[in-house]
Amino acid sequence: MEWFTAPDYWLSRIVFQRGLAALYVVAFLSAALQFRALIGERGMLPVPEFLRRAPARGTPTLFRLRYSDRLFAACAWTGAAVALALVAGAGDAVPLAVSMLLWAVLWVLYLSIVNVGQTWYSFGWESLLLETGFLAVFLGNADTGPPVLVLFLLRWLLFRVEFGAGLIKIRGDPCWRNLTCLYYHHETQPMPGPLSWFFHRLPRPLHRVEAGANHVVQLVVPVLLFTPQPVATVAAGLMLATQLWLVLSGNFAWLNWLTIVLALAAVDGSLVAGEHPQPDPPVWYVVVVCAVTALVLVRSYRPARNLLSRRQAMNRSYDPFHLVNSYGAFGTVGRLREEIVIEGTDEPALHEGTVWREYEFHGKPGDVRRVPRQFAPYHLRLDWLMWFAALSPAYAEGWFGGFVERLLRGDRDTLRLLRRNPFPDAPPTHIRARLYLYRYTTWRELRATGAWWHRTYVRDFLPAARLRTPADR
Incomplete structure (x- = not known):
């Protein structure tokens, strides 16, 4: 089973899983604290009305069985509690099968919320959280080394996030090609942060450097994720630094933080921590991971074709379970x-x-x-x-x-x-x-x-x- 696991990534797995669980906490809290006015029984876009007209096959959700505001709140708060337990390390304190079940519960609960969220949940980071969360179910725990196949799928996801965003920019607004988009972006972005005013007031030559560096990190660096270490770690580090820059310059929900978590999964943990022997994986687990890998690769056909298309679409899901999606951001930048x-x-x-x-x-x-x-x-x-x-x-x-x-x-x-x-x-x-x-x-x-x-x-x-x-x- 040496081919199946990558023991050197034990620390990377821990950091990735704890970080992802923390973002799940935020996502479920956001749902619990805002849903009544947005999609509740007396909300602006009530879930019961949506479910009456939406086809069941296209919107898989637990709320098909029954909906009430009390039940929605229970699902959201249950998700937050389970995610908080995983942040605290519960995933490594239980058997492998139970750990996978905990991650699966989070994915099912959040999928159920997103699929009834309508326009309030139409953002790309919802699909990104679901796709990442689905892969996390099969990443294992302390009972076995991190599976190479799932680590590869996480890199494939990170590649699509960054490369898709880079392509949508180059193919979209001309200001990305002439390096002037950041003359406007910090001012016109959806929700500025406390430092956005200062970013906007940076000298224009520095804005051009920002845009040029963005193209390098999104169009060149992602390819290096599939090269041997330590090059892949360096590539992940460059992406991480870029995402931290975006965190400082604006408010993009958990998009940047989730990209950072994905980048951490590509870091070779042995560079900062020694080996940590782990048991061989059970046969059933190997079979499940191989089957899931095959499923994801097959489902990747349309997102991969989208990357190559001149009519590239961004933030599109190709199935109601959000298993493999297309991503991208700011193909067009507003001037006013x-x-x-x-x-x-x-x-x-x-x-x-x-x-x-x-x-x-x-x-x-x-x-x-x-x-x-x-x-x-x-x-x-x-x-x-x-x-x-x-x-x-x-x-x-x-x-x-x-x-x-x-x-x-x-x-x-x-x-x-x-x-x-x-x-x-x-x-x-x-x-x-x-x-x-x-x-x-x-x-x-x-x-x-x-x-x-x-x-x-x-x-x-x-x-x-x-x-x-x-x-x-």
Whole structure:
């Protein structure tokens, strides 16, 4: 069985598994704390309504058996508890089969959530977590050495994440080819972080170096993952450094952190730790891993073909189980940043002097004097969809009207998704949404005004709206 295991990667496996389990904790917490307003029984996109019209074959989920908000919460909190136990090392304290079962439970629970999450769960890092989590089921524990085949599949996944992102950029926006995309990206990215203003104000020649280095790391370095050690470790280290740069420059949920965890799985642990003898794997485990490897390789045909296609698609799943997917990010970079600002008033009748008060979100820009916060790897789903809605009203279809209605009703679950409710005593009588053009201030403007942003009114996104009364019918 010497061909089957790679004992030198025992430490890499531990770090990978603990890191992945920690990200599972974050993902399940994000689901538990936000679902009621988004997809709950009285949410903006209720799960029961979705399940009635969605084909069962295309949306495998435990909630096909039964759905209630209480059951969803139980699944989310159970997932968080199991993941926390794995962070603490439970996977190595139990027999191999039990350890695999624990990882499988996480995967099934999160798959069940993603497949009913609709537009709120349409991000590439959801599929990435599921694909990584599926492979983690077969990575083993202290009862056996890390299987070479699964380590290879993890590198194949990391390769697709990085190489796919590199290709989508080169094939997409011309600013990536002329190295100018980062003149804009730090300002227009979905959710800036506390250092994004400073990244934007770096000298333009350094932005060009950033873009050029990105191409090298995403288009050249991934190939080195399949070379002998220590070259593969160096390649993984370069990817890790690049991802840390992205962590500092913005908020991308757990995308960067999960890529870092994948890169750590490619590091030769023997470079920092000695050998750690482990038992030979049982025959049943070898058979299962070989079968799973064959399945993943067969399922890799369409994602591999997508990489070679001139019409490359990014963040696409090819089966409802999200086993092998296509990835990519920022094939197009916006030059201008528009933001939707939600305002309300408690005045019974509107007039020219009506006083409007602004709702504040946790992550997305609003108050120009508020420094953007760091939330990643936690995922603020409403904030992200608000960024997409500002790009095009099409992204707001299906949920935005329900969001406004819930603000007018003072829905507690919806208000918990916001940083500040300007109407703590009673709901407003009217809500409106306005579109503003945001830009970062200059150093001089920041010193003079204390504002990180400057904003200019563009147009109304939603005219003043109120709840319908019997007299309106």
